[in-house]
Amino acid sequence: MPESLRAVLRFISKKIGWHRVGFVLSLTIIIVAVVVLYRMLHDLNWGDLVKALKDTEPHDVMLAGLFVAAGYFTLTFYDLFAVRTIGRNDVSYATAALAGFTSYSVGHNVGASVFTGGAVRYRIYSAYGVSAVEVAKICFIAGLTFWLGNATVLGLGIFYAPEAATAINQLPEWFNRTLAGITLVVLVAYVVWVWMAPRTMGRSNWKVTLPGGPLTLLQIVIGIIDLGFCALAMYMLLPDEPHISFITLAVIFVSATLLGFASHSPGGLGVFDAAMLVALWQFDKEELLAGLLLFRLLYYITPFTLALFILGGREIMKGIFTAKVPPLGNIAADVLVSDGKAARAGEKSHPRKKGASKPHDSH
Secondary structure, three states: OOHHHHHHHHHHHHHHOHHHHHHHHHHHHHHHHHHHHHHHHOOOOHHHHHHHHHHOOHHHHHHHHHHHHHHHHHHHHHHHHHHHHOOOOOOOHHHHHHHHHHHHHHHHHHOOHHHHHHHHHHHHHHHHOOOHHHHHHHHHHHHHHHHHHHHHHHHHHHHHOHHHHHHHHOOOHHHHHHHHHHHHHHHHHHHHHHHHOOOEEOOHHHOEEOOOHHHHHHHHHHHHHHHHHHHHHHHHOOOOOOOOOHHHHHHHHHHHHHHHHHHOOHHHOOHHHHHHHHHOOOOOHHHHHHHHHHHHHHHHHHHHHHHHHHHHHHHHHHHHOOOOOOOHHHHHHHHHHHHHHHHHHHHHHOOOOOOOOOOOOOO
16 A cells, blocks of 8 residues: 555544544535435426326336345345354344344434444344344344445446446446456455455454355355345336336446445435436436335335334333343443453463452451
8 A cells, every 4th residue: 555545544544533534425425415306306296296106007016015025035144144154053043034124124214224223133132142242243244245245236237337337426437347347356356365264353252253255155145136136126116118227227226225325314315316316317207206205115114114013012022021131221231241251261360369469348
């Protein structure tokens, strides 16, 4: 890395702070999205929008709903894969599925999914003896699966159809294809790296062993299937004319989703929609917006409502049967206890010398 670049990174880290950079980036994305939405929708014909909603084929809505359900079903394997990766084979698929579905449903809608999804996961997994440190590891592995899938879909998709990315970022097609090629090279290098020998990240109790080569390929497949189902749901809700290929739509859809994720706005609200409207400019505005509203109903609102009912019902049942589900306030204590194990082990290996003072008994 060039020394000048290192100096810039050190300056940002010490003088500005990466959290401020992230906040400014998120705020910038949201402001740009609001401006774009206003310019594109200020003259919206509400009558045509209602007509477009009514004219949507029930068959297409039903298929889109099935693809959304299939996508959320695939999401449950993010958690199952992560749970097995950290060695918790005692946690059942049903538990991993419950944690995966509810955490993603809440995280997708509330925003700041790293924290909201993590809190939901802890609430569920802690009832089965999974510590806060282990939940953090599960979140990390599940997030890794998500990003590997996104990188693969975008890398392959943009390399094949760079004009789809150009529709969003307005960069030359050759530049987008070059970025896609670099992304694919990095992915291959990562797979080779974890295939050659066991790789770990973190230290002490926070150490995570990364999935090996074959398991990393499985991660990528899980991520591709999930994104494929989601893109198919959106594809079913697009207007019939003009026709665009599924790959083009998939690249635009995943790119818009990631922009919404980067903004940290609840459900990518406004940001995802603005990106889709800009990239799919060739469609009738009211008809495209009708499809986006239906997708938001199917992919965001319905799963979120279902997750709230499931979580609320679970809390009520746990209260009735007095199950020991630790409150969220115990997370910090859980982490401290986990980190304190090493210290206690050290005390045992270094016994107190004779004559050392002992604490006085207060009784």
